[in-house]
Amino acid sequence: MPQQRRRIKHEKTFQERLAEEALRFREAAQKQPPGLAQELLLRRVRQAETALHVNRWLTSPGLQPIRRGFLQS
16 A cells, blocks of 8 residues: 655745745854854755745746846855
């Protein structure tokens, strides 16, 4: 018998969860001294913000082509 996936009912939208995750990582990075730990947290911030932008782009009604240099930092 195949195992059934657990379903989770989210109370917040995907965008809200991504924005909160980016904020949480940014706050944690600010508490760290400069170094590897802070850089890793800031990388997670950028990943969450990029995912947020891509999600907005994909769910936009006009679905415009992505701008050149959009994902470069």
